Amino acid sequence: MIALDTNLLVYAHRLDLDWHGCALDIVRSCAEGKDSWAVPWPCLHEFLAVVTHRRIFKQPSTLEQALRQARAWLSSPTIVLLNETEGYFSVFERVLMESQVSGAKIHDARIAALCIAHGVSELWTADRDFSRFPGLRTRNPMVGK
DSSP: OEEEOHHHHHHHHOTTSTTHHHHHHHHHHHHHSSSOEEEEHHHHHHHHHHHTOTTTOSSOOOHHHHHHHHHHHHTOTTEEEEOOOTTHHHHHHHHHHHHTOOTTHHHHHHHHHHHHHTTOSEEEOSOGGGGGSTTOOEEOTTTTO
8 A cells, every 4th residue: 555645635736836737646546546545644634734824825725625625535435544553652663763863854754654554565755855764665656757
């Protein structure tokens, strides 16, 4: 199962971003496909925070628009939402110790640990920072498209 990072969700939602069309195709193929796909809950939360942020976008998405988009993704019959379960903390601790991240990068470590704990085969992201987490395979599906 693949998981999608926040940036793909943002690109898919925001028509004014360069990667919109490509990301929209990727997210749509996941949501409408037969295979399970995942979104870590922190990525969904971060999506809502980013697209509605006035310092990021001159005309941010309204909360209603952002929530409508999130509900559309959540209605996919094949989506799996990744959350902390029993045993998560030991995976999270291992990810932190192996990567030696701190500060704001703890958020990325949380996403990585959720993916690892749930057996995600690959995290699709445009963020190269995830390469610092051993045990998590990443790919930018927009490269070469």
